[in-house]
Structures are given as C-alpha cells and as structure tokens.
Amino acid sequence: MSVNVDAGRASQAPIPPPRSRPRRSSGLGFLSWLDLKAAPYLLVSPYFLLFLVFGIFPLGFTLWYSLFKYDLTGTEEWTGLGNYTALLSDGAFWNAVVNTIGMFLIATVPQILLALLLANALNKRIRGRLLVRMGVLLPLVTSVVAVAVVFTQLYGRDWGLINWILELFGADPIDWKAQRIPSWIAISTMIDWRWTGYNSIIFLAGMQTIPKDLYEAASIDGASRRRQFWQITVPMLRPTMIFVVLNSTIGGLTLFAEPTTFFGGNVHGGTNSQFQTVSMFIVEQGFREFDYGYASGAAWLLFLMILVGSLVNFLLIRRIGGNK
Amino acid sequence: MMHTSRRGRLLALAAVATLALGVTAACTTGDDEKPAGDGGSAAAAEPVTIKVQTFGGGKNFGYKEAIDKWNASHKDIIIKEEHLTDQFEQVYWPQMIQWLQSGTGAGDVVGIDEGGMGLAKAHPEWWADLGEYGLKDRQANFAAWKWDGGMTSDGKLFGLGTDIGGMSLCYRRDLFEKAGLPADRDEVSKLWPTWDDFVKVGKEFQAKVKDTKFVDGTNTLYNVVLVQEGAKNGNVTYFDKDNNLIVDKNPAVKAAYDFAAKISQDGLTAKLRNFTDEWKTGMKKSQFATLGCPAWMLGVVSGDDAAGPDFKGKWDVAAVPGGGGNWGGSWLAVPKQSKHPKEAAAVLDYLTGQEGEVSVFNYAGNMPSNTLAQQDAAVQSATNEYFNNAPVGDIFAKSASSLQPIFLGIKHAQVKNAIESVVSAIDDGSVPYAQGWKKLVDDAVKAAG
Numbered sequence: 092m093s094v095n096v097d098a099g100r101a102s103q104a105p106i107p108p109p110r111s112r113p114r115r116s117s118g119l120g121f122l123s124w125l126d127l128k129a130a131p132y133l134l135v136s137p138y139f140l141l142f143l144v145f146g147i148f149p150l151g152f153t154l155w156y157s158l159f160k161y162d163l164t165g166t167e168e169w170t171g172l173g174n175y176t177a178l179l180s181d182g183a184f185w186n187a188v189v190n191t192i193g194m195f196l197i198a199t200v201p202q203i204l205l206a207l208l209l210a211n212a213l214n215k216r217i218r219g220r221l222l223v224r225m226g227v228l229l230p231l232v233t234s235v236v237a238v239a240v241v242f243t244q245l246y247g248r249d250w251g252l253i254n255w256i257l258e259l260f261g262a263d264p265i266d267w268k269a270q271r272i273p274s275w276i277a278i279s280t281m282i283d284w285r286w287t288g289y290n291s292i293i294f295l296a297g298m299q300t301i302p303k304d305l306y307e308a309a310s311i312d313g314a315s316r317r318r319q320f321w322q323i324t325v326p327m328l329r330p331t332m333i334f335v336v337l338n339s340t341i342g343g344l345t346l347f348a349e350p351t352t353f354f355g356g357n358v359h360g361g362t363n364s365q366f367q368t369v370s371m372f373i374v375e376q377g378f379r380e381f382d383y384g385y386a387s388g389a390a391w392l393l394f395l396m397i398l399v400g401s402l403v404n405f406l407l408i409r410r411i412g413g414n415k
Numbered sequence: 416m417m418h419t420s421r422r423g424r425l426l427a428l429a430a431v432a433t434l435a436l437g438v439t440a441a442c443t444t445g446d447d448e449k450p451a452g453d454g455g456s457a458a459a460a461e462p463v464t465i466k467v468q469t470f471g472g473g474k475n476f477g478y479k480e481a482i483d484k485w486n487a488s489h490k491d492i493i494i495k496e497e498h499l500t501d502q503f504e505q506v507y508w509p510q511m512i513q514w515l516q517s518g519t520g521a522g523d524v525v526g527i528d529e530g531g532m533g534l535a536k537a538h539p540e541w542w543a544d545l546g547e548y549g550l551k552d553r554q555a556n557f558a559a560w561k562w563d564g565g566m567t568s569d570g571k572l573f574g575l576g577t578d579i580g581g582m583s584l585c586y587r588r589d590l591f592e593k594a595g596l597p598a599d600r601d602e603v604s605k606l607w608p609t610w611d612d613f614v615k616v617g618k619e620f621q622a623k624v625k626d627t628k629f630v631d632g633t634n635t636l637y638n639v640v641l642v643q644e645g646a647k648n649g650n651v652t653y654f655d656k657d658n659n660l661i662v663d664k665n666p667a668v669k670a671a672y673d674f675a676a677k678i679s680q681d682g683l684t685a686k687l688r689n690f691t692d693e694w695k696t697g698m699k700k701s702q703f704a705t706l707g708c709p710a711w712m713l714g715v716v717s718g719d720d721a722a723g724p725d726f727k728g729k730w731d732v733a734a735v736p737g738g739g740g741n742w743g744g745s746w747l748a749v750p751k752q753s754k755h756p757k758e759a760a761a762v763l764d765y766l767t768g769q770e771g772e773v774s775v776f777n778y779a780g781n782m783p784s785n786t787l788a789q790q791d792a793a794v795q796s797a798t799n800e801y802f803n804n805a806p807v808g809d810i811f812a813k814s815a816s817s818l819q820p821i822f823l824g825i826k827h828a829q830v831k832n833a834i835e836s837v838v839s840a841i842d843d844g845s846v847p848y849a850q851g852w853k854k855l856v857d858d859a860v861k862a863a864g
Contacts, residue, residue, distance in 0.1 A: 183861070248686075250696065266686075269843035355691050357505050359832075362688070362840035378509050380829050380862060 157387035174388035187372035195343035198279035210294035227288035239352035246277040274366040292336050297331030336404045342396050344397045345370050357397045369393045423526040453625045463755050468522035469495045470507035472690050473718020477779025481771045492758045501690050503528045504832040515541040523759035530747050533825040542573035543749040548760035560820035561784045566747050574746035575767040576784030581811040582740040582860055583732045585708040594623040595844045603723035604734035613736045617683040631703040632677035633842040634835050639707035641671035642740040646819040654824025660857040679842045688839045709742045710811045714779030717801040727746040732805040741818040782811045789815050826863050833862035
C-alpha cells in the first residue's frame with residue numbers, strides 16, 4: 092500500500108520545466124519525454140508487474156474459482172456462494188480455525204513478551220553486546236524445516252529428549268502428536284525459537300530511538316528501572332509494537348511449515364487434525380482431495396480472517412499507554 | 416497541463432504494457448525452442464535418459480539391480496530411478512496428479528499404486544498409448560485382472576503390472592522365543608488359523624514381554640483384514656463397481672475396523688502408524704513383534720531405513736490368519752508428456768518383463784505379476800536370506816495365480832487416506848473408540864464428495 096502512495100507522489104514530483112523550452116526535434120522530444128514522464132513508471136513497474144502476476148492475478152483467480160465446484164474428476168459447475176456456505180458449516184474448517192488461533196495465541200503472546208524483555212536486556216550496557224545481539228538473531232538463519240525436523244525429534248513420543256527429561260522427573264511421557272494442547276505447545280515452541288530473536292532485535296531498534304533524557308528525567312524523579320520500562324519504554328515502543336504484532340499475526344495465521352513437518356509432511360495435521368491449520372486445510376482440500384473451488388473459498392476466508400485479526404490487534408496495541 | 420499529463424500517463428502505461436508483453440514473449444520463445452532442441456530424434460550419439468519415478472519405503476520398487484544391469488549393457492538408453500517418497504496417497508500421488516494435469520514434471524516412466532489406478536484409467540489423456548510401441552503382445556504374461564487394470568476407460572493400454580500383493584505375516588523369531596512361543600515358521604502358522612487366535616497369542620505374548628508390543632499399530636492389520644473380507648464381499652472395499660461409495664454398507668470395512676479397534680483396545684499395538692519415520696524407528700528399536708506382510712512389505716522391512724541389516728535373520732515369515740488376500744501391487748505407465756515415449760516403453764517393457772520382475776523379487780521380495788516371472792524357477796524356489804531363509808517363493812508364488820483382484824474406485828486414494836487417519840486416531844486416542852466408526856464413515860463420505 093505504502094509503495095503505491097509513494098509511487099503516486101514520485102510521478103508528480105518531477106513536474107517539469109521543459110514545457111517552456113521549444114522543441115528542437117521530435118527525436119529529442121521523445122527522449123526527454125521518456126526521461127521525464129515514462130522513466131519513473133518504467134522504474135517502478137517491475138514491482139507492480141510482479142505484484143500483478145503473483146499477487147493480484149492469483150487473488151482474482153482464486154476468487155473466481157471459489158464460486159465454482161471445480162475438481163479434478165472433471166466437474167466445473169457454478170455454485171455461487173455454495174463453497175462459502177459449505178465451509179461455514181464444515182466442522183473440519185472450524186477445527187482448523189480454532190487450531191490456528193489457538194497456536195497463534197500460545198506462540199505469539201509469550202513470544203512478544205519474551206522479545207520485549209530480551210530487547211530491554213540487550214539495550215543495557217553489557218559485555219560483548221554486538222555478539223549477544225547477533226546471537227539472538229541466529230535462529231532466524233536456520234531453515235524452518237530443519238528447525239521443525241529437529242523439534243519433531245525432541246518431541247518424539249517414544250525416543251524424544253523432552254519425554255526422557257519428563258520421565259527423569261517421574262512424569263508420564265506425553266504423546267505430543269496425539270493430544271491437542273501438547274501438540275500446540277510443541278509447535279509454538281518451534282515458532283518462538285525461530286522468531287523471538289528477530290522480534291527482539293526489532294524492539295531493540297525501536298528502543299534506541301527513545302530519547303535518553305526521558306529516562307534521565309525519570310530517574311531524577313526517582314522512578315525505578317521497572318517503572319521506567321513499563322511507563323516509558325513500552326508506550327514509546329508503540330509504533331514498533333504495532334509492526335511486530337501485525338507481522339506476527341500474518342505469520343501466525345498462515346502457519347504451515349512447522350505443523351506439516353511435525354506430522355511427517357502430512358497436511359492432515361495429526362490423526363484427528365489436532366493441529367491442522369487453515370493453510371494446511373487449504374492444501375489438503377486443494378491438492379490432496381483436488382477440490383479446487385472449495386480450497387479457493389477457504390483461502391479467501393483465511394484472507395478475511397487475517398484482515399480482521401490484523402485490525403483487532405492493531406486496535407488493541409494502539410491502546411497501549413494511549414490513555415496516559 | 417491536465418491534458419498532456421494524462422496523455423503522458425497513458426503513453427507510459429502503454430510503454431509498460433509493451434515491455435511486459437516483450438518479457439512474456441521472450442519467455443515463450445525460450446520455452447518453445449528448448450524441446451525442439453533436445454527433442455530431435457536425430458541425435459544418435461547422445462544416450463537418452465529415461466527417468467523412472469517410484470515411491471514406497473525400504474527397497475520400494477526394488478529396481479536397483481535391474482537398473483544397474485540395464486545401464487551396464489545399454490549405451491543408447493540410460494535408466495535413472497527417482498524415488499520420490501515413502502507415502503503414496505499423501506505425497507506421491509497428489510504430486511503426480513498435478514504433474515500429469517499440468518503437462519510437465521512427471522518422469523518418463525512412473526509407478527502407480529493400485530489405489531491410484533481408478534483415477535489413472537479415467538484420464539486417458541494423461542498417458543502414452545503403449546499399444547503404439549508394441550506392448551499389446553504382452554497380454555499373455557499377465558492375469559486378466561492385472562492386464563485390464565492397465566487399460567484406460569477408452570480401451571487403450573497405458574500400464575503394465577509390476578507386482579501383486581499376496582499375504583503373509585512377518586514376525587520376530589527372537590522376540591517370540593523370549594515370550595516362550597514357538598519360533599519355527601510352521602509352528603507359528605499353526606498358532607493362528609483365525610484372527611481370534613492371533614489376538615489370543617498376542618495377549619500371551621504381551622503378558623510375557625513388556626517393552627515390545629505385539630503389532631505395529633492399527634493400520635497395517637486393518638488393511639490386511641480389509642482385503643481378506645473384501646474378497647468375501649464381492650471383491651470390493653470402499654467403492655462398488657459403479658464407483659458408488661459403500662463404506663457404510665460393505666461389511667468388510669466394518670469387520671476390518673472392528674478388528675483394528677479390538678487390537679488397539681486390547682493393548683496389543685505399539686501405536687505406530689505404518690510408513691512414518693516413527694514406525695521405521697520402531698523396527699530398529701524392536702517396538703513390535705509382528706507385521707502384516709504383503710510380499711512387497713518384505714522389501715520395506717529389510718530396507719536400510721527400516722529394520723535394516725542389524726535384524727537380518729531375526730525376522731521370519733508365517734502364514735497370515737484368515738487365509739490369503741491381495742493388498743497392494745503397482746503398475747508402470749508412460750505419461751504422454753514424456754519426450755521419449757518409445758524409449759520409455761522399452762524400459763517399461765524390460766522392468767515388467769520376466770528378467771526385470773525376477774530381479775526385483777530377488778532383490779526386494781516384491782511378488783511378480785508377470786506370470787512368466789512367477790513360474791521362473793528362480794522365483795518358485797527362492798528363499799529370503801533376510802527373513803531367516805524363509806521359502807518366500809513357496810509362500811507367495813504358489814498362491815499368486817489364485818489371488819482375487821479387489822476393485823478400487825476413482826477416488827480410492829483419497830478415501831483410503833481419510834479412513835486410515837481415523838483408524839490411526841482410535842489407536843493414538845485422539846478419537847474415542849465409541850466415535851470412531853461414525854467419524855470413519857463421515858470422513859469417507861467427505862473425501863469421496
């Protein structure tokens with residue numbers, strides 16, 4: 092969106108003086124026209140072309156096919172909103188919605204709090220600051236699938252490290268893939284392991300823009316470190332917070348790789364779809380059952396879900412420290 | 416000012432559009448030229464590489480030795496096997512369908528499990544007509560049902576059979592001895608003429624051996640019982656011969672489900688779903704003592720990623736309770752998109768021929784569907800070293816001619832997938848036993864829908 096606006100401005104900015112200049116030859120006129128009028132469009136066009144081909148077109152195409160019963164066995168018939176009404180009364184779809192939101196909450200809330208505390212710690216004068224700051228970012232450079240494969244083994248029912256530790260403490264082993272909440276927790280830890288550092292670096296960047304005099308004034312007034320954190324740092328971080336939360340919302344609601352790998356590449360998400368997310372549901376409907384129309388409808392509902400989710404989070408976050 | 420600016424904008428748009436067209440056109444010509452370049456038949460010196468795509472666990476299609484032999488003696492055609500995945504319904508077939516549908520991506524020869532054949536038949540446009548390459552005269556090599564399985568709905572030959580199911584029960588000799596049960600295969604076979612006897616033996620075993628379960632999970636034996644019962648109910652399982660879903664009406668499905676629920680409730684299962692990584696680890700860690708074994712399962716068990724060399728001689732093969740059955744078996748076909756259909760057909764002819772299928776049997780244990788290979792002395796008298804020299808030729812080849820073909824519908828793979836999730840779910844406890852059957856029927860209806 093922002094790019095769009097910028098592009099509009101850019102096109103108006105070079106409003107040219109050449110009108111006053113007399114045209115010498117048509118060839119030069121074309122060149123100067125190309126330089127002044129067309130060049131900005133040409134320069135920004137690659138993005139828009141790509142966006143058109145890989146963004147707008149699939150979006151429209153998906154919308155169009157969500158209005159059909161369209162599957163591999165050859166049927167292609169108009170159903171209007173039939174796919175949507177069927178989806179809204181489909182228990183499996185709602186199951187996927189609940190799983191997605193559940194995992195989003197379990198993963199994101201602790202993640203953002205942790206990232207905030209981590210960033211606060213990193214913001215202090217500590218030894219080897221650069222190294223530590225780079226260190227928290229390290230999990231991000233590992234591949235999602237590699238992370239998921241390793242965690243899947245850690246969470247193995249029979250031979251996993253975590254169950255082994257639990258057994259050391261006399262607890263019963265947990266069948267992480269069979270039970271709903273444990274499976275959500277397992278997947279959430281994969282997400283958090285990868286993304287907490289990333290978010291904390293963004294928070295850190297935000298924290299460094301907060302003017303030091305605020306803290307100095309606060310300490311002169313006798314505010315404790317803790318009080319400074321909650322009443323200066325957090326409210327001042329609001330714009331960063333909005334970015335991080337929106338990013339996490341979009342990432343969390345389109346969760347796919349971790350839970351899929353957790354179940355051996357199977358998009359059913361557990362024997363009883365305990366951890367099937369909406370993205371996995373879409374792939375299952377579209378590319379396992381080959382019900383393209385139905386999958387397209389589900390994709391559009393996911394899109395709406397992300398819009399609503401982002402909006403709700405945006406409104407919630409905007410209130411942080413807003414009434415002070 | 417307004418006017419010129421608008422015209423400028425329009426011109427700019429036109430320029431952008433032209434640029435876009437130019438880019439697309441460039442791409443198109445690039446693509447068009449490529450096939451013309453290497454598709455030319457004149458290039459005699461360059462050997463043609465035929466890509467064979469397969470699936471399955473362990474030694475899967477068992478082509479290693481057959482392909483090595485071919486490549487050693489052929490200069491003009493090189494075979495390259497591409498083993499894609501262990502899982503047919505979940506991974507291989509959906510991917511293959513996309514490749515076939517989009518016209519690019521599939522190999523020159525592709526393996527298809529029986530569960531995919533209903534759909535493959537219904538799409539003649541996906542396949543090269545093998546009749547054009549002289550494979551029609553292979554008809555005498557195959558049982559009528561296996562031959563007909565490779566005919567498209569409009570009567571063209573598109574696939575030839577690789578292997579057939581046959582049925583046995585694999586068991587761990589050492590663990591049986593540990594439980595005080597007989598370990599000799601004939602005596603073990605006598606322990607369980609029926610499935611009730613099998614469960615009884617299982618409970619005995621379980622009472623003596625604590626850290627090993629009697630069977631792997633619910634899925635394997637569910638499928639074994641399903642094909643046995645299916646043969647008693649008109650050779651159908653999920654679909655009748657008019658492609659109507661009959662999951663709720665076919666007593667075979669209910670019987671198989673009930674048996675799966677029973678072994679799970681009796682605590683005989685290690686709660687491992689077949690063909691998953693955990694299942695294969697389970698073999699290495701001796702988590703279960705018996706396994707339903709169609710002929711091709713021998714290759715899966717002995718494969719390095721499953722039980723592997725450490726358990727050589729510890730497994731053995733006994734008769735299956737409840738009589739024979741036919742689970743699994745595949746075909747090879749040549750997708751129409753192959754650029755070398757003639758060479759691909761020659762490779763297919765070799766791999767499904769007597770020599771090819773005998774080689775597979777010796778390497779992996781997959782039972783040939785080619786009758787010449789079945790009658791080959793090397794097959795008839797074969798023993799399997801890995802399985803304690805079990806006379807597998809005797810066990811599988813003798814029953815091969817009497818195997819019943821099970822009819823599988825167009826959407827069999829999807830329905831099977833949905834049902835097996837539920838059959839696993841009652842085992843891992845995520846679906847209560849009491850709700851399992853209803854969920855199974857509901858999910859099957861949905862998957863077929």
